[in-house]
Amino acid sequence: MKYFILSLLLVSSIASADFTFIVPQKPGAGTSQWTEIVVREMQKYLDEKIIIKHIPGARDIPGFNSFHEKYMHDDTYVMVSHGGNGVSFLQEEVTYDYSAYDSIGLMNLNIIAGKLKHSDMNPVKFAAGSGMVPEAYAMTMLICGPNKTTDQYIKCFKDNVVWVKGMSGGERRLAFRRGELNGTRENPAAYKKHVEPNDKVELWFHHGILQPDGSHTDDPNYLGYQFELLFKEKWGVLPSGQFYNAYKLVKSFRDGLQKAIWVRAGNPNAIVLREALHKVATNPESISAIEKAVGKYEWIIGDDGNNRRDLLMTFISKDAMEVLVYFNREALGLASVNKL
Amino acid sequence: MLEIGIILAGTLYGLIIGLAPGIGATTGLIFLFSFISYFDPYNAVMFCMAIVAASTTFDTITSIMLGIPGANSSAATIVNGFPLAVKGRAISTISAAVTTSTINGLIWGGLTFIFLPYYTNIVLYFGIPHLWGLTIFAFTLVIFISKDWKKSAISLMLGILLGLVGVDPNTNVDRFTLGWDYLADGIQLLPLVAGLFAIPELIQRTKNVRVVKEYKQIALGIRYVIQNKLLALQGGVVGAIVGILPGIGGAAADWIAYSIAPKHGVKNVIAIEGANNSQKATSMIPTVLFGIPGAPFAAILIGLFSYINFEVGTIDLLEDIRFFDHMLYGFMAGSVFACIICFSLMSNIIHITRIPYKYYAPLIFSIIVFACVQYTGGWEDYIILFIFSLLGICVKKYNFNAPALLFGFILSERIEALTIQMVALYL
Numbered sequence: 001m002k003y004f005i006l007s008l009l010l011v012s013s014i015a016s017a018d019f020t021f022i023v024p025q026k027p028g029a030g031t032s033q034w035t036e037i038v039v040r041e042m043q044k045y046l047d048e049k050i051i052i053k054h055i056p057g058a059r060d061i062p063g064f065n066s067f068h069e070k071y072m073h074d075d076t077y078v079m080v081s082h083g084g085n086g087v088s089f090l091q092e093e094v095t096y097d098y099s100a101y102d103s104i105g106l107m108n109l110n111i112i113a114g115k116l117k118h119s120d121m122n123p124v125k126f127a128a129g130s131g132m133v134p135e136a137y138a139m140t141m142l143i144c145g146p147n148k149t150t151d152q153y154i155k156c157f158k159d160n161v162v163w164v165k166g167m168s169g170g171e172r173r174l175a176f177r178r179g180e181l182n183g184t185r186e187n188p189a190a191y192k193k194h195v196e197p198n199d200k201v202e203l204w205f206h207h208g209i210l211q212p213d214g215s216h217t218d219d220p221n222y223l224g225y226q227f228e229l230l231f232k233e234k235w236g237v238l239p240s241g242q243f244y245n246a247y248k249l250v251k252s253f254r255d256g257l258q259k260a261i262w263v264r265a266g267n268p269n270a271i272v273l274r275e276a277l278h279k280v281a282t283n284p285e286s287i288s289a290i291e292k293a294v295g296k297y298e299w300i301i302g303d304d305g306n307n308r309r310d311l312l313m314t315f316i317s318k319d320a321m322e323v324l325v326y327f328n329r330e331a332l333g334l335a336s337v338n339k340l
Numbered sequence: 341m342l343e344i345g346i347i348l349a350g351t352l353y354g355l356i357i358g359l360a361p362g363i364g365a366t367t368g369l370i371f372l373f374s375f376i377s378y379f380d381p382y383n384a385v386m387f388c389m390a391i392v393a394a395s396t397t398f399d400t401i402t403s404i405m406l407g408i409p410g411a412n413s414s415a416a417t418i419v420n421g422f423p424l425a426v427k428g429r430a431i432s433t434i435s436a437a438v439t440t441s442t443i444n445g446l447i448w449g450g451l452t453f454i455f456l457p458y459y460t461n462i463v464l465y466f467g468i469p470h471l472w473g474l475t476i477f478a479f480t481l482v483i484f485i486s487k488d489w490k491k492s493a494i495s496l497m498l499g500i501l502l503g504l505v506g507v508d509p510n511t512n513v514d515r516f517t518l519g520w521d522y523l524a525d526g527i528q529l530l531p532l533v534a535g536l537f538a539i540p541e542l543i544q545r546t547k548n549v550r551v552v553k554e555y556k557q558i559a560l561g562i563r564y565v566i567q568n569k570l571l572a573l574q575g576g577v578v579g580a581i582v583g584i585l586p587g588i589g590g591a592a593a594d595w596i597a598y599s600i601a602p603k604h605g606v607k608n609v610i611a612i613e614g615a616n617n618s619q620k621a622t623s624m625i626p627t628v629l630f631g632i633p634g635a636p637f638a639a640i641l642i643g644l645f646s647y648i649n650f651e652v653g654t655i656d657l658l659e660d661i662r663f664f665d666h667m668l669y670g671f672m673a674g675s676v677f678a679c680i681i682c683f684s685l686m687s688n689i690i691h692i693t694r695i696p697y698k699y700y701a702p703l704i705f706s707i708i709v710f711a712c713v714q715y716t717g718g719w720e721d722y723i724i725l726f727i728f729s730l731l732g733i734c735v736k737k738y739n740f741n742a743p744a745l746l747f748g749f750i751l752s753e754r755i756e757a758l759t760i761q762m763v764a765l766y767l
Contacts, residue, residue: 027370033373033643033646033647036373037647040377055716056525056716057521057522057524057525058506058507058514058521058524058525059507059512059524062521062524062525125765130512162764162765163764164760164761164764164765165509165510165757165760165761165764166509166510166756166757166758166760166761167757167761170626170630170639171757171761173630174626174630175467175468175761177464177630178464178467180467180468180765193651194630289377333510333511333512334511334512335511335512335513
């Protein structure tokens with residue numbers, strides 16, 4: 001009976017919630033934890049109840065698809081997405097579409113790659129995964145140089161990189177620590193925690209921080225290691241061409257939308273949610289709680305979030321998409337699809 | 341005094357989640373996100389460790405008394421524990437299980453948490469080929485240490501095949517999903533466990549668990565452990581080794597202990613229960629030293645610790661003696677409190693078995709279904725539970741090896757990934 005009563009209480013609490021945040025992962029996963037923390041802080045300023053609804057599924061796609069197809073038409077439903085959703089949006093058959101939403105806020109971050117100090121990196125041994133696609137592009141260009149066709153880059157990648165599939169994040173860290181992998185990558189908080197303390201490791205490259213004008217700038221925490229700067233230092237010219245455009249596209253969608261909160265475009269609740277998030281972002285106590293738990297990232301709130309999304313959409317071009325999908329399929333073994 | 345109260349609260353919380361079918365330490369820890377920040381951070385660490393220790397002990401009771409896994413990691417206990425309960429040996433079996441759990445929890449908890457900062461190099465000795473070899477060795481044990489190796493091999497292979505449903509790690513596309521998107525994230529463990537073990541038991545059960553001579557049975561259970569102390573310690577060693585290896589996973593410890601112990605009776609339960617508590621303790625070694633979860637519950641623990649500003653895997657934390665002390669106190673005292681509560685309340689807890697089966701079976705069935713449909717809450721969850729219930733009934737009827745099937749399922753993803761990694765890096 002007590003379970004029946006508990007179930008009823010649970011159901012009634014969901015029914016009475018003012019907002020439901022959909023997370024496309026199981027409880028306890030990275031974005032789920034992030035959402036727990038952000039929701040707790042937002043509730044202080046909303047003075048209303050927020051329920052987290054987990055809709056897990058393969059590559060975290062079904063949850064976002066469900067939001068788009070079913071839930072977003074109810075104005076109390078809010079979507080929480082992550083960088084992996086951004087990559088899937090580009091290269092997989094998904095129904096969700098960022099242009100159909102209003103941004104409540106998003107977090108932009110950089111990804112940092114490290115390598116073993118005394119390794120000749122020949123070949124590079126790196127953990128695979130659709131989330132690692134931007135690193136594959138960056139290391140291929142750094143190794144192979146400018147002015148190559150996509151086919152030449154594919155051959156160069158296969159000759160110089162061991163792309164190790166089937167590794168979780170934890171296994172990747174352990175394999176790197178054991179020296180079975182000689183390269184790895186992390187977000188800034190995880191890099192500081194897992195990579196920097198290891199005295200056998202040095203900084204390899206980072207992707208830079210996306211700016212409102214569409215450029216990427218050097219990260220003040222890792223000055224001089226932005227991919228574009230290292231490329232120019234090694235090869236004498238800045239990277240350019242279709243392959244570079246594909247790289248810029250995929251890294252921007254992953255890192256620029258690393259954590260994002262969305263509602264249906266025109267949802268009247270967007271105002272109150274943005275206000276709450278703005279208060280969270282400007283309250284030192286709240287932001288400190290978030291930063292301590294999930295790292296220090298740049299917040300982009302409200303219309304600025306929409307502008308950032310619109311900027312990312314301009315990176316999508318026929319050529320960039322063709323190269324992205326072709327390289328993914330031929331070099332990385334991913335079954336990517338070109339939707340353009 | 342406050343610290344004792346906190347550990348006691350953690351133990352009681354562990355009691356609740358341990359007794360609830362299908363809810364183990366992993367799920368129980370997830371609930372903590374909503375209130376853990378109100379604790380002093382060090383006390384929160386103690387609270388969490390008490391929960392881990394206590395829930396691992398208490399979930400045994402559900403497995404033995406009801407034939408339903410208190411958590412995924414206690415499924416192995418059902419195989420021999422529940423039949424013993426049906427024969428009227430519930431109390432002695434629980435008593436033996438709690439005794440071996442507590443002893444191994446204290447031994448391996450002590451060895452783990454006192455010397456935790458000194459273990460760094462151990463984990464680094466186990467590379468991908470070693471983990472692969474260990475997994476294959478475990479498969480071999482499951483097949484050949486059984487009554488009918490052919491049926492065990494078929495069961496294991498079926499488990500591995502079911503574990504391959506989902507996404508192909510090579511191409512990142514759906515595999516064996518029959519076009520059903522729901523299966524793209526793989527078959528969920530809880531419906532499989534419930535279908536294989538709990539539902540067939542509920543349907544085919546004709547007798548209530550009998551309870552006789554309660555107090556004498558408690559002493560008898562302790563005596564079993566003393567008589568089989570080497571077996572209890574062997575289970576502890578198996579659990580400890582599996583716990584320290586992040587690639588193998590939590591429930592695997594129980595099944596490896598199950599395979600190498602005598603197959604029947606309380607001896608098997610003693611080995612398994614020794615394994616699951618020691619595994620919980622040693623899985624904290626890779627978790628705390630490297631921030632690499634040694635088991636699923638440890639992944640949640642990393643998030644919780646981060647939430648209260650303890651960044652596992654960092655040098656700062658390794659130098660924080662107070663943090664390690666609180667882990668030690670929480671786990672050790674939680675183990676002791678859980679043991680005391682178990683023995684004190686055992687004669688009350690077992691009264692559930694005096695209720696005629698026809699009255700409590702629907703409630704248990706409802707709880708199992710409720711737990712199994714938490715993945716999406718949609719009709720697909722019910723379908724999956726139904727399918728695996730049918731499979732479980734068939735496996736039971738034709739005497740196939742349900743534990744081997746589950747073992748194959750649990751390690752399927754790991755063995756595939758390890759094979760891919762080994763081929764890429766070493767061949």
